[in-house]
Amino acid sequence: MKKFEEKTIQSELKFKGRIITLQVDEVELPNGKTSNREIVKHPGAVAVIAVTKDNKIILVEQFRKALERSIIEIPAGKIEIGEAPEITALRELEEETGYTTDNLQYIQSFSTSPGFADEIIHLYFADNIVKMEQPVGLDEDEFVELLHVSLTEMEEMVKKQQIYDAKTAFAYIWLKDYFKEA
Missing domain, CATH: 3.90.79.10 (Nucleoside Triphosphate Pyrophosphohydrolase)
Structure with missing residues (x-):
C-alpha cells in the first residue's frame, strides 16, 4: 500500500554498527514539501x-x-x-x-x-x-x-x-x- 507515499530524494548513512545502521532520508511529502526521516535499518x-x-x-x-x-x-x-x-x-x-x-x-x-x-x-x-x-x-x-x-x-x-x-x-x-x- 502506497497511500501518502513519501518519495526518497536522497539518503545518507550516518552510522553502521554490528546490529543496526542509521540513515537520514530526505523525502518529498504527499503535499510536495520536503522533510527528513531518521531510519534505523535492522536485519529482522x-x-x-x-x-x-x-x-x-x-x-x-x-x-x-x-x-x-x-x-x-x-x-x-x-x-x-x-x-x-x-x-x-x-x-x-x-x-x-x-x-x-x-x-x-x-x-x-x-x-x-x-x-x-x-x-x-x-x-x-x-x-x-x-x-x-x-x-x-x-x-x-x-x-x-x-x-x-x-x-x-x-x-x-x-x-x-x-x-x-x-x-x-x-x-x-x-x-x-x-x-x-x-
Whole structure:
C-alpha cells in the first residue's frame, strides 16, 4: 500500500554498527514539501512461543540495556545474513532455552517500531518441544534465566510490567486464544 507515499530524494548513512545502521532520508511529502526521516535499518528477528506438554510457556528473563532493566520475554533473536527465519527460530529456541522441536509453525510477521525502524519480527509457535540432551548454549554476551509459566502467571507478569515488550505481549494475546481452543 502506497497511500501518502513519501518519495526518497536522497539518503545518507550516518552510522553502521554490528546490529543496526542509521540513515537520514530526505523525502518529498504527499503535499510536495520536503522533510527528513531518521531510519534505523535492522536485519529482522524471530520470536518463538514455546509450550511444553504440560502447557507451560517457556520464557526468558534478561537484562535489556536500552531499558536499563530486566524483562521477561519469549525466546527471540536476530536473523543472521542469509539465514531463513525458521532456521533462526529453531536456533534461538535451542540456544536460549535448551529445547528443540520438529514442529515449528509460522504464525505471522509484524513491524516493531514503524515510526523509525524497519525491523520485522517473524513469530513462530512450537508445542512439541523436547529438552535437548546436549544444549547448544547461549552466545557469550547473553545471560538469561529460563522460566516455565502458566498462562495465568504470564498474565500477572504483563500486569506487573515484568513482560514489557510488544512481541511477548502479542504472544500472550495469541496464547489466550490458543488455550481457549485446546
